Amino acid sequence: MEREKLILDEKLQNKGKPLHTFEQMFEHALQFLSNPWKLWKSGNLIAQRTVLRLAFAEQITFARNEGLRTPKTTLPFKVVEGFSCQKKIMADRGGFEPPTP
Structure with missing residues (x-):
């Protein structure tokens, strides 16, 4: 009983600490x-579920x-998408350089 009490006291002291x-x-x-x-390809089921929760804001629907x-993605992925999907335009047929005579 004393040993269990000491273990519980130690757990209480550490409670709330990260x-x-x-x-x-x-x-x-x-x-x-x-x-x-x-992380997904690690094959760990818990890690794969964590990836789904962190990447998608809601369940993937079918x-x-x-x-x-x-699916709707979470905020960090929306921010990253904003960096990669900035306004892009195609080059004209003539290219970027002025035509040569």
């Missing part, structure tokens, strides 16, 4: 954002006649 430092958690988050596929629907 398991990892902010820097460690930030590092893990950046690693995930840089390549979520690496329409019987149309297949998978486009």
Whole structure:
């Protein structure tokens, strides 16, 4: 009983303290954002569920006649998408250089 009491006292003292430092958690988050596929292909079911929760804002839906629907992504991926999908235009047929005589 005394041993159990000591264990419970130790657990109470550690309650509320983070398991990892902010820097460690930030590092893990950046690693995930840089390549979520690496975590997905690990084959760990818990890791795959975590990827789905962190990447998509809601459950992925399936329409019987149309297949998978486009899911809503979470804020970090919307921000990254904003960087990569800035206004892009195609070059004219003549190219960028002025025509030569």
